Amino acid sequence: MGPHPLETTEHTGQNTVPVRGAGDPLMHLLVPLLTTLLPVLYALSCVGYAHTYAREGSSGDRLGPLALRAAVLVHIAYLTVRGILEGHLPLASVYDFLSATGLSMAIVYLYVEMREGVRTTGVFVLPFILLIQILSSAYGGRTPPDPVPLRPYWFELHTLTAVLGYSAFAVSAIYGILFLCLYRDIKANRFSHFFRRMPPLETLGQMNVRAAGGGLAFLTLAIILGVGWIQRSGTGSLTDPKIWLTLAVWCVFAFSLLSYHRFGWRGPRAIYVSLVGFTTLLLSRVVVDLFFHSFHSFR
Amino acid sequence: MTAKAAAESLDFLCVGLNHETSPLEVRDALVMNESEVERAIQVLRDRGGAEEALILSTCNRTEVYARGAAVSDLPLFVNQLLLEIKGMDLGARGHRLYAYREPDSVRHLFRVACGLNSQVLGEPQIAGQVKDAISLAARSGGSGPVTERLLDAALRCAKRARTETGIGRGPVSSVYAAVSLASKVLGNLADKRVLLVGSGEMAGLAMCHLLDSGVSQFTLAARNLERAKLLASRTGARSVSLEAIPVVLPGADIVVSATSAPGYVLHEPSVRAAMRIRKNRPLLLLDLAVPRDVDPAAGRLPNVFLHDLDALAGIVAQSLDQRRAEVPKVESIIEDEVARFMRWHRSLELKPTVTAFRSQFERIAQEELDRHKARFRPEDHPALESLTRGIVQKLLHRPTTRLNRAGEDGGEGLRRIDTVRELFGIEHGVEADEDRDTR
Numbered sequence: 001m002g003p004h005p006l007e008t009t010e011h012t013g014q015n016t017v018p019v020r021g022a023g024d025p026l027m028h029l030l031v032p033l034l035t036t037l038l039p040v041l042y043a044l045s046c047v048g049y050a051h052t053y054a055r056e057g058s059s060g061d062r063l064g065p066l067a068l069r070a071a072v073l074v075h076i077a078y079l080t081v082r083g084i085l086e087g088h089l090p091l092a093s094v095y096d097f098l099s100a101t102g103l104s105m106a107i108v109y110l111y112v113e114m115r116e117g118v119r120t121t122g123v124f125v126l127p128f129i130l131l132i133q134i135l136s137s138a139y140g141g142r143t144p145p146d147p148v149p150l151r152p153y154w155f156e157l158h159t160l161t162a163v164l165g166y167s168a169f170a171v172s173a174i175y176g177i178l179f180l181c182l183y184r185d186i187k188a189n190r191f192s193h194f195f196r197r198m199p200p201l202e203t204l205g206q207m208n209v210r211a212a213g214g215g216l217a218f219l220t221l222a223i224i225l226g227v228g229w230i231q232r233s234g235t236g237s238l239t240d241p242k243i244w245l246t247l248a249v250w251c252v253f254a255f256s257l258l259s260y261h262r263f264g265w266r267g268p269r270a271i272y273v274s275l276v277g278f279t280t281l282l283l284s285r286v287v288v289d290l291f292f293h294s295f296h297s298f299r
Numbered sequence: 300m301t302a303k304a305a306a307e308s309l310d311f312l313c314v315g316l317n318h319e320t321s322p323l324e325v326r327d328a329l330v331m332n333e334s335e336v337e338r339a340i341q342v343l344r345d346r347g348g349a350e351e352a353l354i355l356s357t358c359n360r361t362e363v364y365a366r367g368a369a370v371s372d373l374p375l376f377v378n379q380l381l382l383e384i385k386g387m388d389l390g391a392r393g394h395r396l397y398a399y400r401e402p403d404s405v406r407h408l409f410r411v412a413c414g415l416n417s418q419v420l421g422e423p424q425i426a427g428q429v430k431d432a433i434s435l436a437a438r439s440g441g442s443g444p445v446t447e448r449l450l451d452a453a454l455r456c457a458k459r460a461r462t463e464t465g466i467g468r469g470p471v472s473s474v475y476a477a478v479s480l481a482s483k484v485l486g487n488l489a490d491k492r493v494l495l496v497g498s499g500e501m502a503g504l505a506m507c508h509l510l511d512s513g514v515s516q517f518t519l520a521a522r523n524l525e526r527a528k529l530l531a532s533r534t535g536a537r538s539v540s541l542e543a544i545p546v547v548l549p550g551a552d553i554v555v556s557a558t559s560a561p562g563y564v565l566h567e568p569s570v571r572a573a574m575r576i577r578k579n580r581p582l583l584l585l586d587l588a589v590p591r592d593v594d595p596a597a598g599r600l601p602n603v604f605l606h607d608l609d610a611l612a613g614i615v616a617q618s619l620d621q622r623r624a625e626v627p628k629v630e631s632i633i634e635d636e637v638a639r640f641m642r643w644h645r646s647l648e649l650k651p652t653v654t655a656f657r658s659q660f661e662r663i664a665q666e667e668l669d670r671h672k673a674r675f676r677p678e679d680h681p682a683l684e685s686l687t688r689g690i691v692q693k694l695l696h697r698p699t700t701r702l703n704r705a706g707e708d709g710g711e712g713l714r715r716i717d718t719v720r721e722l723f724g725i726e727h728g729v730e731a732d733e734d735r736d737t738r
Contacts, residue, residue, distance in 0.1 A: 056465050189609075189610040189613060191614050200482060200484065201484050263578065264579075266580050267579065267602040269601070
């Protein structure tokens, strides 16, 4: 059998959940259909948002937002069907993790879009979600799901909140980069199409901070639940490099938000701090998975 | 009189001059106030025989629109009118008036309302001025069904141009560009504090635009404190001397500087010190002065956005380019609205012919019925009348429908009307006497 999800390798002697859907005709029909439909819907929303960005004065294009909402609903349906069939959160492989990250990025983006009323930044966020979903759809369904050990619901909550937190940080980083580009353009008197289509600099800064704030809240919850799970199950170790790096990420983002709200930091300096946080996050996920032996990784 | 000639007799004409055809001193001298417009409309109606008339008089144009004028040379008549009312003889000065007949006159009015004929392409005020001109015509007894319909069409056209195209998008003046830039950097300006340096016209204009954008907290710094206080009284702002700038600078989010000082008014060390106090919160410096008021070195500080007139001119040029690119779309809307208006206008002219055509048939049917009624029993009369009426209705249904649509078919439609008039002896809505006499 193939790889397991966010599971400890020392995980022995626990009960496992049978894969209820393995022989179910629904699994053979609905899941592949939704797996194929998802990249198509995300691609459609990319096209819609690209059109909104490209056309001057067209903030009212409906294709992008409609396609994205449809994609989010289908994505939730897809994960729900898989969750029901597999008996646990569908986070059984790195591709499942990617898919869940794509969904939560889309949700975070939609939340920020609705809150700020800005649609012209979608073109910079959606391609990442599309890419993630293409990878997940193309490679995720190749092997049938394995039976996984029974896990408490709060462990599932740990993974869910971690995914939401990482996604929010990713969206925050995209807004941070957009902020820096617009900042430089305005300073240099470059009033290009990008300048005209972006929201005000201050709004971009707020989008960056709000997404980071949401990310920090979810990550805090994920850390608490994860530590609790280690303590309860006796598996894993608190000295794991990924845990320390995650705590470092938490500290950087906490400092970033503190500096914004408490010290009144604005502009590139505040953005650079949050980008350092996101870079640390990427390191913790990618480098540790590749170069360190960690109980807390996909294999 | 042919249908075409009849239509031309009710033609909607436009005679006038604008910024493209006349210099500023001529345009200035011809700007009419309300009472002069009322008087001119009265003259057009009384001596010019115009059924409807309206005058659009702004600093960029003076245009007379008239329908059904009974003068052979309307431009000459308008020339005399302007001489009489404004005391300016355009002919003697060698200035010519342009003149448009329908549908060009309608098209011209729509172009004006959309801002295509304005000095600043796509400027929005002109639609309001057109509306005011038609209201004034209504008060002066110059308006009628055509001008009223024309107002609706012109305003609809202007609205469509603004909503369906980008003709009104982007700032087209330096001051407006400065305010737009402030919004682009700082977002909502309602809670932002502005330091206005200078008390001249430019500073006043900037204050107006900033007030429109929701700014309510102003501080004015000027050499001439009296003038600054006068300007400040508009908003209840406080005024300070130029020497106090370093003191008030940390509290400002936007600085608009427009003095005539020969050197810098705002130096880099002052800005650097202010930024320290502001904890590096963004500061927008808009330098609208020539020579510049703000030391360019200040713009290199982090979170300080310094923009001078050159930079703002870049934004204005871009907006104008974008507006120019939208002109074909606006022209297409105008053509659509002109065609719509002309269809309605022609149908208005055709109505008497259609009415006369129908009443002729109905009269003949009634006459024949009266002539032969005696041969039938009285109790059969209602059935006989119903039968006759039914035949007439059925015979007339198709020709009436086609005639009503003749206005939409342009020249072909007018020829169709002429044929009907000739065949049935109708003279512009009235049956010809010879035809009635022969019966």
